Amino acid sequence: MEQEVEVGAASMAQEKKRKKTAGVLPPDGGWGWMIVAGCFMVTVCTRAVTRCISIFFVEFQMHFARDYSGTAWIHSLVDCTTMLCAPLGSLIGNQLSCRVAVILGGFLASIGMVLSSFATSLEYLYLSLGVLTGLGFALCYTPAIAMVGVYFCERKALAYGIAMSGSGIGTFVLAPVVQLLIEHYSWRGALLILGGLVANLCVCGALLRPITLKEEEAFPLPVDSESGYSSTPLTSDQKETNSQEQKNSKQRCMHFMQDYHFLxxxxxxxxxxxxxxxxxxxxxxxxxxxxxxxxxxxxxxxxxxxxxxxxxxxxxxxxxxxxxxxxxxxxxxxxxxxxxxxxxxxxxxxxxxxxxxxxxxxxxxxxxxxxxxxxxxxxxxxxxxxxxxxxxxxxxxxxxxxxxxxxxxxxxxxxxxxxxxxxxxxxxxxxxxxxxxxxxxxxxxxxxxxxxxxxxxxxxxxxxxxxxxxxxxxxxxxxxx
Structure with a gap:
């Protein structure tokens, strides 16, 4: 009887320890405010920098001798690519982690800015600044915003208000700074410095500590016993490979259905x-x-x-x-x-x-x-x-x-x-x-x-x-x- 009580107490202690380490949503505070700070900087380095690209319009027009409509496509491509590839950022964040998605996006966006400083034509800028930098921003923006919702419940609207204000504050601060950089270092030097600023997205990504939600644990993915968890030993390597492939394909399908059932x-x-x-x-x-x-x-x-x-x-x-x-x-x-x-x-x-x-x-x-x-x-x-x-x-x-x-x-x-x-x-x-x-x-x-x-x-x-x-x-x- 005493042994059963001890075993029961030990199992209860292990269960409490497991709940502390995983599956428990942190209170509205603590590390959550670091997530808000990271998301704030992500909105500064993505949305605010995108708005400041319009400051380069006159410089691009004069240097490449192009009209307004041709130059305006750079800003449109950055904005459109950022939003168009947002599901890709969500997919990488779900499959790997939000931290990996933001760090990868920061690297791509920074490389795009640096390559843009060596541009020889507007078409070059369409690819480097419009597509590559926009793709990097897409990988950063959605996962960072989603992490705030994971860490906050009671004060979710306030947390999002602070995080999303980075766009306005960043525009207010960066606009005159970018103009000064252009005057002192030309548009090439300004883009190079902005590339260094955007590289801080990698630091912001490092702040996004992943956690497991209760609702994710409460609804585990159903796995068919025939897809790879059967207790019957396989008779050949070929059957084992086929079984593993079926298991992986079913799991991927289940993950996709779970992630996008809201559609x-x-x-x-x-x-x-x-x-x-x-x-x-x-x-x-x-x-x-x-x-x-x-x-x-x-x-x-x-x-x-x-x-x-x-x-x-x-x-x-x-x-x-x-x-x-x-x-x-x-x-x-x-x-x-x-x-x-x-x-x-x-x-x-x-x-x-x-x-x-x-x-x-x-x-x-x-x-x-x-x-x-x-x-x-x-x-x-x-x-x-x-x-x-x-x-x-x-x-x-x-x-x-x-x-x-x-x-x-x-x-x-x-x-x-x-x-x-x-x-x-x-x-x-x-x-x-x-x-x-x-x-x-x-x-x-x-x-x-x-x-x-x-x-x-x-x-x-x-x-x-x-x-x-x-x-x-x-x-x-x-x-x-």
């Missing part, structure tokens, strides 16, 4: 459609705000200052909106807060054609910048609420993949509208319509689901009442008899 979820499909509308409209104000301000008579200095205001307020929106939606009273309504932020952005775009002075455009920059930062911080949170934490990395890869084509096509379409109509009104209306459509799509499905829930509750109450009445009738009948 069949109706809620995620609606969310994906909403993201397509969002990506089609959100980039147009960033591209055409300064040209519109110049067109209505605002000076160059004040037009550039509007973008600075928008970038700084974007940071405020990232952090404060994330903190607000983590409050107990708003945590259940994060999706509604997300819809409100996107809808307010759309309304701002509808109003901008009425704003024709610098004093009126400043409030637009403040409001648009704030709500832009708000919804950017909530995209991973809303996605996590729909698909769960275990599938967050794969889901974010698909989400950012959906941004790729709209990011590539919407600015040229907006420019075509300006050329055709002679004003910026149609372009901003297109942006507002796309953003409002994104919010309305989610709002509609939310209302439908709420009505279905009410109907189910009412039917269950009716069925419960009928069951109780039937039991009472049976009871009284039996009592009478």
């Amino acid at each position: 069949l979820m109706p809620d995620f499909l609606v969310l994906a459609g909403s993201f397509l509308f969002l990506a089609s409209g959100c980039s147009l104000p960033f591209v055409y705000l300064v040209p519109y301000a110049l067109d209505v008579g605002v000076s160059h200095y004040h037009a550039a200052f509007l973008m600075s205001i928008l970038g700084v307020i974007d940071i405020v929106g990232n952090i404060t909106f994330g903190w607000l939606t983590d409050r107990r009273c708003l945590k259940k309504y994060r999706s509604i807060c997300y819809m409100a932020a996107v809808g307010m952005e759309g309304l701002c775009c509808f109003l901008i054609p009425l704003l024709r002075t610098f004093a009126l455009l400043v409030p637009f920059s403040v409001l648009y910048g704030y709500f832009d930062g708000a919804y950017v911080a909530l995209i991973p949170v809303v996605t996590s609420d729909v698909v769960g934490t275990a599938c967050l990395s794969s889901a974010l890869g698909v989400v950012y993949f959906l941004h790729a084509i709209p990011y590539l096509l919407s600015p040229p379409i907006g420019g075509w509208l300006v050329d055709t109509t002679g004003t910026y009104t149609a372009t901003f209306f297109l942006s507002g319509f796309a953003l409002i459509s994104s919010a309305l799509l989610l709002c509609t499905i939310t209302v439908v689901r709420h009505c279905q829930r009410i109907q189910r509750n009412s039917l269950s109450k009716v069925s419960t009442t009928e069951t109780c009445e039937a039991k009472q009738a049976e009871f009284y009948t039996a009592k009478i008899l």
Whole structure:
């Protein structure tokens, strides 16, 4: 009896030790804040550096004697490649680890920047800066963002707000620094130094310590006993090889089904459609705000200052909106807060054609910048609420993949509208319509689901009442008899 008690106590101790070392989600803090710091630097070295590439446009035009449209493809290719290859970053992060994906991406992005400093043509830059650097950014961006969702639960929105603010803060700091580097070292020297800065992505990747989630342990992959775990000994090397290949192929199929089963979820499909509308409209104000301000008579200095205001307020929106939606009273309504932020952005775009002075455009920059930062911080949170934490990395890869084509096509379409109509009104209306459509799509499905829930509750109450009445009738009948 004593031996059984000792064995039981030993097994319980081993179980407690196993739970401490694996499968336990850390509290919202501790090493999680180092993950936030690493993701913050990843957004600085990816999104902020991508925005600063536009500072090189004039230098590229003058050096290679090319027009604006040809030079603009560099920025479009970096943005498009980063989003288009986001699922590849998720795949590497799932198969190997997020740490490996970010370190590999940092190496590729740095090499692309360094090779770009030796460019001899725009086509060379399309490949080195547009494709290679964009691919490196893609491998870093999604896994780093997914790791924040793994380490945080209660304060997830605040953690994402801080992490995603690296884009705005990095743009605010790097933009004048890059201009100074170009003035002192030419565009080649500036790209070389930026390559060294981007190499710090490898350091950020080293911070991403992997952990095992409870839900990953709770749902192990089913393995068929015939696929390689049979107790019957194999009779030949050929059978053993075939059995091992079948086992590996089935395991890969199971892993893929587990990582991407959310693609069949109706809620995620609606969310994906909403993201397509969002990506089609959100980039147009960033591209055409300064040209519109110049067109209505605002000076160059004040037009550039509007973008600075928008970038700084974007940071405020990232952090404060994330903190607000983590409050107990708003945590259940994060999706509604997300819809409100996107809808307010759309309304701002509808109003901008009425704003024709610098004093009126400043409030637009403040409001648009704030709500832009708000919804950017909530995209991973809303996605996590729909698909769960275990599938967050794969889901974010698909989400950012959906941004790729709209990011590539919407600015040229907006420019075509300006050329055709002679004003910026149609372009901003297109942006507002796309953003409002994104919010309305989610709002509609939310209302439908709420009505279905009410109907189910009412039917269950009716069925419960009928069951109780039937039991009472049976009871009284039996009592009478």
